[in-house]
């Protein structure tokens with residue numbers, strides 16, 4: 001097993017990832033797009049029952065290195081969660097949900113760039129900041145994190161919430177995400193609306 005942290009991948013703009021995520025939501029998570037009825041993603045259901053049907057990948061749970069929360073293996077088409085991440089997912093904790101959605105981002109975006117096993121989400125390290133030659137928009141981890149936030153908080157639902165005076169706290173509650181994830185999402189959505 002080789003790990004592929006912070007792989008330099010085909011550059012993607014935020015708007016490109018938004019578009020890709022939108023088509024994914026329409027196909028696999030249509031319940032999240034109902035106007036005026038924002039809903040959190042059912043990541044546990046996807047992981048346990050529908051991953052093969054929706055993404056063509058098998059789900060597995062394994063003992064991974066203690067600092068690794070998940071991995072995507074393109075050689076075997078497996079999405080693997082650590083035991084700890086799987087427990088977080090079972091408890092509906094934002095961190096476990098974010099990890100699953102991050103790996104889904106690799107599956108949807110990085111097959112051609114990552115032909116091997118990719119360890120993800122190494123705790124406490126800003127991996128993509130350590131490599132000066134990789135810019136955020138061409139970094140596998142930045143892209144997967146962006147995908148994760150976008151998948152969990154659909155663009156139009158966030159726009160509606162913000163236009164009605166909602167804020168990060170509302171996103172956190174409605175979509176069951178961390179405050180940090182909600183804050184980043186507000187920043188990204190606002191930058192796209194103004195840009």
Ligand SMILES: [Zn+2]
Pocket residue numbers: 102106119120121140141144
């Ligand atoms: Zn990753």
